[in-house]
Amino acid sequence: MRDLVRHLTDPGTFTPLTVAPRTQPADGPIGWPGYDATRARAAQRTGEDESVLVGTAELGGVPVVLISFVFGYLGGSLGERTGDRLETAYRTALERRVPLVSLIATGGSRMQEGMRALTQLQRVARHSAALRDAGLPQLAVLCDPTTGGGWAVLGGAADVVIALPGAQVGFAGSRVRPPDADPAAYTAESQLATGQIDAIVPPERLRTTLTGYVTALTRPHPGAPPPPAPLTDTPLPQTGWAAVQAARDPRRPRADAYLGAYFEPGPGPLPLSGDRAGGQDPGLRCGIGLRAGRGIVYVAQRGTATTPAGFRTASRVIRLAGRLGLPVLTLIDTPGAANDARAERAGAGPAIAETFTTVATAPVPITSLLIGEGGSGGAMALAAAGNTWATPDSYCSVIAPELAAAILKLPPEQVPQLSDTLRLRPQDLAALGVATVVSAPPERRTPDTE
Known part of the structure; x- marks a missing residue:
């Protein structure tokens, strides 16, 4: 996702936000066997130490706070450390009074952390409401896939929701849907046709379109x-x-x-x-x-x-x-x-x-x-x-x-x-x-x- 961040933002403007490290017990909050080793392999494979990047940047000269999911890291899932980073991003947007832009690619909450992972949705919702009350715009770009709580809380709650063509978008991921579910219902195109998102934008137009939105909204x-x-x-x-x-x-x-x-x-x-x-x-x-x-x-x-x-x-x-x-x-x-x-x-x-x-x-x-x-x-x-x-x-x-x-x-x-x-x-x-x-x-x- 760092390539997408570089493509969308003004050159040289992305600066990672500092997030205090969280100390967790061995194999996480519920002691999932092999969880630490799984995270280590994900970090080695992606070059990232969590499922999201957060930082400040500019789009067409407009300052924004950026959230970018790393799907290669445990399916872009939300855990406690993910929640720490998301909270930092929301707080920074509120303090600086700038738009929050989320590039979402996630399979949902991280099962290796049990209910502690699911409570991160409440945490995100609380901070999203604070931005809403402050009159600050929230924009979401739905990449492939965007499912589960990440779609429901970050994507669906945004003021402007745009998606990449053909992206899988839906609350239910592909492995947990009813066996007779129509796969076409879980696409960006279906979500547009049923009034859930604002537009589908091809990658080559994404920077121009996103810059246009943040400029007009601010x-x-x-x-x-x-x-x-x-x-x-x-x-x-x-x-x-x-x-x-x-x-x-x-x-x-x-x-x-x-x-x-x-x-x-x-x-x-x-x-x-x-x-x-x-x-x-x-x-x-x-x-x-x-x-x-x-x-x-x-x-x-x-x-x-x-x-x-x-x-x-x-x-x-x-x-x-x-x-x-x-x-x-x-x-x-x-x-x-x-x-x-x-x-x-x-x-x-x-x-x-x-x-x-x-x-x-x-x-x-x-x-x-x-x-x-x-x-x-x-x-x-x-x-x-x-x-x-x-x-x-x-x-x-x-x-x-x-x-x-x-x-x-x-x-x-x-x-x-x-x-x-x-x-x-x-x-x-x-x-x-x-x-x-x-x-x-x-x-x-x-x-x-x-």
Whole structure:
């Protein structure tokens, strides 16, 4: 793992931390036969005297504390001396107020030390909570394999979790799973698909990506983010139905285009993915990016009905932003919250309620921009009170005009007229005090948009 440490960190910046040696009885705390000899062979084979390296370093000029597991030393397992090193790393990060970055490759707790090994998980959890309370970011890189308590306590508890392609990731290691377990469930790819990690990053991009995260997480943008400018010079709609048609136009710029234009290139917008409860909504894109060298967290709907997993992901990401002092940009574009039977079984109501509450109580400024459809509570859940903007090719309504017609038992041909009655155009939203219309940049303005 020293090669990986050298690859990721700025040249010459890694400095090992001093950890007081622990005196243990012969063959460890439970007298496991041959344990001392096993450790001696592991040290000779790896050139390391424990299963983790800890030290200080810099990533792109950002000071960090680094934990790097040595899988060749007893499978990267956690014992008492491992716990000593991990505690030193966490304490140093807290004292210096810098991010903690963990490069994890472990099979779990060390059975040769019995329950004394397992209690190291409690020890790590306590120090992880202290960093969380102090508003300091924790990042984890999941190498192959990452299983057991190391995944559950160091990996799963991190604020940002990225994995190497094909890495084995799961609480159960390969030798202790049920005999009929699907091995595909214990992979980085499966963990990404089920909302447990943020991204899979190939080794050649790991340094750039990790540096991008620590830079954005530690350099918050001051104040509320400015709203993105419209990406078209579309004039304000003359009728409500024209507003609906403009927002539903498949050629209209979507969230990905807005994020690409808003944030700096380089690593670009970096993902914060999944609800950490088994769900991921492909119609919601969350992450963090740099604007003028400063970090802004984003939550962006992509034009589809937002699922309960999407709302839970949005809440998780906004809470993280609040804890780390990062402002938030939300891009609103949805016909509404998913309302099928699957969504109801997945807790649509509580998930939407959680997002409303998270946005309303966020301790950091939030800027919202309506860039397309704004369907009912599914859109309003992500709208910042008093700082919501709307592009000329957007609309927002208490209910979609077609659904309003169905409720009122009106024929389809009356939907356009009902769109006017609903007062859903951007300029109507401004008149109602719900949103401010954002203008196109001067170089793209036409007489129709003045």
